[in-house]
Amino acid sequence: xxxxxxxxxxIRIERLVWTLDxxxxxxxxxxxxxxxxxVRANLLEAAADHGTGEAxxxxxxxxxxAREYLGAEYGDRPHHSWIAAAYFAASVPLLLxxxxxxxxxxxxxxLAAAHGTGIFTWSGVxxxxxxxxxTVDPSGVSHTGGAWTPVVYVxxxxxxxxxxxxxxxxPRPTRGRQTAAV
Numbered sequence: 001x002x003x004x005x006x007x008x009x010x011i012r013i014e015r016l017v018w019t020l021d022x023x024x025x026x027x028x029x030x031x032x033x034x035x036x037x038x039v040r041a042n043l044l045e046a047a048a049d050h051g052t053g054e055a056x057x058x059x060x061x062x063x064x065x066a067r068e069y070l071g072a073e074y075g076d077r078p079h080h081s082w083i084a085a086a087y088f089a090a091s092v093p094l095l096l097x098x099x100x101x102x103x104x105x106x107x108x109x110x111l112a113a114a115h116g117t118g119i120f121t122w123s124g125v126x127x128x129x130x131x132x133x134x135t136v137d138p139s140g141v142s143h144t145g146g147a148w149t150p151v152v153y154v155x156x157x158x159x160x161x162x163x164x165x166x167x168x169x170x171p172r173p174t175r176g177r178q179t180a181a182v
Contacts, residue, residue, distance in 0.1 A: 002048055009052040013043045016062055023066035026081055027073055035069055085164025092156055100129055100146060108134050108141040127151045 017040045024032045039059070046055035059065065070079060107122050111134055120134045124146055132145040161167060 003051045005047055009047060012052055012056060016056060019062040020066055023062060024069060025083055080165045080168040082164060085160050085166055088163035089160045100125060104132055104143055104146055108143055111136050112141045
């Protein structure tokens with residue numbers, strides 16, 4: 001018996017398709033779009049035949065379906081994640097800049113409170129930033145320096161690769177040579 005789809009049924013189907021799409025962001029764009037269209041078409045057809053509730057129950061959760069699609073695309077082994085790499089690469093510099101600027105401002109405020117005027121040098125946070133030079137005068141405190149050291153760039157690159165598991169993008173070496181059958 002065919003079921004008539006209501007707008008609410010379509011919203012329920014689109015919700016599952018949208019959450020599936022969000023979980024498939026590690027797939028290439030064209031592959032993700034194809035899977036999204038395929039799932040939507042299958043759900044609409046199944047909903048018309050058996051009802052939306054039954055169709056959604058039979059397909060399962062979007063998380064399980066996404067794991068199956070990702071497993072089919074990349075195999076069962078863990079795969080790389082561009083999203084995780086981007087989050088790490090974007091959030092660590094923001095956090096590091098915040099922490100280093102707060103440390104520099106605190107040191108400058110301490111100099112102004114304790115010494116009054118003069119030129120002072122602070123070595124900065126070890127291994128993370130270059131030395132800072134403070135000029136303290138009655139008009140305020142200013143500082144120069146405090147750039148990231150090469151260690152920060154190495155840690156940022158290594159952390160991005162590690163968080164995103166980007167080494168998994170490298171082709172796997174094959175064992176032995178395969179000969180073509182004649």
